[in-house]
Amino acid sequence: MNYAAPPLEVHDWDVLMARAQTGDRASYRELLNAVLPWLRNIASARLRARDDAEDAVQDILLTLHAIRHTYDPSRPFKPWLMAVAKRRIADRLRVKMRRTARETFLAPEHETFAGEETNLTEQESEAKRLRAAVTQLPEAQRKAVTMLKLEEKSLTETSALTGISVTALKVSTHRALNNLRKLLEKP
Amino acid sequence: MNNTQDLIENLAGRLQPVRPSRPPLPRAAAYVIGCLVLVAVAAWLTHAWPLMLTRLADPRFAVELAATAMTGITGVAAAFMLAVPDRRREWALLPLPFLALWLLSSGYGCYRGWLVTGNSGLTLGPSANCIIFIIGFSIPLAAGLWLALKRSAAWLDPIRCTTCGGIGVAALAAAALQFWHPFDVTVADLGAHAAAAAIVCTAIITTARRAFPVAPTSTRPANG
Known part of the structure; x- marks a missing residue:
C-alpha cells in the first residue's frame, strides 16, 4: 500500500x-x-x-x-x-x-446637480488640481501624503514599507498638508 | 501587489533574532507558585495559619476554599494559554466548573448562616472590608500577571485572555482573603466578593481594550 x-x-x-x-x-x-x-x-x-x-x-x-x-x-x-x-x-x-x-449611500438626489456629468467634471477638476499640487511637494512629503492620506495606509504600515520612522512620517504629513493648503489656495 | 513584496523585503531586511517564549503552562505555574508563596508568607507573618487550619476541618469551608483557589489557578492558566495564538479558545471555559462550585459552596454557607443568624447576614457589616481587601490585593497580582504576559503574549484575543486573567486574579485574592476573614460567608459577603471580582475584571478588561485595540493595522486612521 x-x-x-x-x-x-x-x-x-x-x-x-x-x-x-x-x-x-x-x-x-x-x-x-x-x-x-x-x-x-x-x-x-x-x-x-x-x-x-x-x-x-x-x-x-x-x-x-x-x-x-x-x-x-x-x-x-x-x-x-x-x-x-x-x-x-x-x-x-x-x-x-x-x-x-x-455609512449611508448617497442617492442621485443628494448631489448638488442631478446630472452626473456636471458633478464628475467638478470632482475631476478638483482631483486634477490636488494631484498637480502633490507633485510639487518635496519627495518625503509627497511620499507621506500619498501613502497616508490618499492610499489611506496606517502609520505603522507606511513606516514598514518605506523604512521612514513614524515620527518623521507625522512631521512630513503635517508639512505636506500645510504646503498643499497654500498651493490650493492660489487661484 | 508590489506593496506586499516591498513589505516582505522590508521585514526580512530588518529582521532581528528573538528568543522564543517558554511554553504557557510552566509560565502560569511559576506565576501561581509566586502568588501562593506570597500569601503563605504573609499568613505566617500575621499568625493566620493556626486559625485557617482549624477552619479547614469544616468540609464546606474546605470545598469553598479549594474551589476559590482552583478558579484562580485555572483562570490564570487559561489566560496564559489564550495569550498564545495556536491554543484552543475553549481554554476560556476551564475556570467555569470551579467558579460554579465556588458559588454553590458559598451559597450553601449563606443558607447555613441564615438558619443560624436569621436576616442579620443581609446587612453589609465587615464585608465592606472584603471589597477593599480583594481590590487592594488584586492590584499587585494583576500587575504581576501583566508583567508575566507582557512579553510573551501575542494579544490577538486580548479581551478573552484578560477576562480569564481578571477572574483568576480576583479568585486568588478572594482565596487569600480567607486567611484574614474568619467568618462564615453571608449573603453580603458573597455580594462583596462578586462586586470586587467584577470591579477587578472590568478594570483589567478596560485596560486591555485601550492597550490592544483590535482594529487591523492598515485600517486604523492614517494619523493615529
Whole structure:
C-alpha cells in the first residue's frame, strides 16, 4: 500500500520559522514568500474585495513579524499562522461591518446637480488640481501624503514599507498638508 | 501587489533574532507558585495559619476554599494559554466548573448562616472590608500577571485572555482573603466578593481594550 508522504512545504515552514527566530534573513524572506499564496487564498475566501484581501495579507505579515517570538519551534508552524490569519481577518471584517453600519449611500438626489456629468467634471477638476499640487511637494512629503492620506495606509504600515520612522512620517504629513493648503489656495 | 513584496523585503531586511517564549503552562505555574508563596508568607507573618487550619476541618469551608483557589489557578492558566495564538479558545471555559462550585459552596454557607443568624447576614457589616481587601490585593497580582504576559503574549484575543486573567486574579485574592476573614460567608459577603471580582475584571478588561485595540493595522486612521 502506498502512503502519501507528509507535505514537504509544511515541514519546511517549521524549519524556516525556527531559523527566522535566530535572525536568518534569507530563511525569513523565503518563508514569507512561501506563505504568501496560502495567505492570499485564505484572505480572498473571506474578503471579497481584492484590495481588502491584500490589505489583510499585509496585516497578517506585520502581525507575524511583531509576534514571531510567541511561536514555539517544537510545534507545527501552520496552525500558529492559521490562528494569526483568522484573527486578523476577523478583526478586519468586524471593523468593516462597523463602518458599513455607520455609512449611508448617497442617492442621485443628494448631489448638488442631478446630472452626473456636471458633478464628475467638478470632482475631476478638483482631483486634477490636488494631484498637480502633490507633485510639487518635496519627495518625503509627497511620499507621506500619498501613502497616508490618499492610499489611506496606517502609520505603522507606511513606516514598514518605506523604512521612514513614524515620527518623521507625522512631521512630513503635517508639512505636506500645510504646503498643499497654500498651493490650493492660489487661484 | 508590489506593496506586499516591498513589505516582505522590508521585514526580512530588518529582521532581528528573538528568543522564543517558554511554553504557557510552566509560565502560569511559576506565576501561581509566586502568588501562593506570597500569601503563605504573609499568613505566617500575621499568625493566620493556626486559625485557617482549624477552619479547614469544616468540609464546606474546605470545598469553598479549594474551589476559590482552583478558579484562580485555572483562570490564570487559561489566560496564559489564550495569550498564545495556536491554543484552543475553549481554554476560556476551564475556570467555569470551579467558579460554579465556588458559588454553590458559598451559597450553601449563606443558607447555613441564615438558619443560624436569621436576616442579620443581609446587612453589609465587615464585608465592606472584603471589597477593599480583594481590590487592594488584586492590584499587585494583576500587575504581576501583566508583567508575566507582557512579553510573551501575542494579544490577538486580548479581551478573552484578560477576562480569564481578571477572574483568576480576583479568585486568588478572594482565596487569600480567607486567611484574614474568619467568618462564615453571608449573603453580603458573597455580594462583596462578586462586586470586587467584577470591579477587578472590568478594570483589567478596560485596560486591555485601550492597550490592544483590535482594529487591523492598515485600517486604523492614517494619523493615529
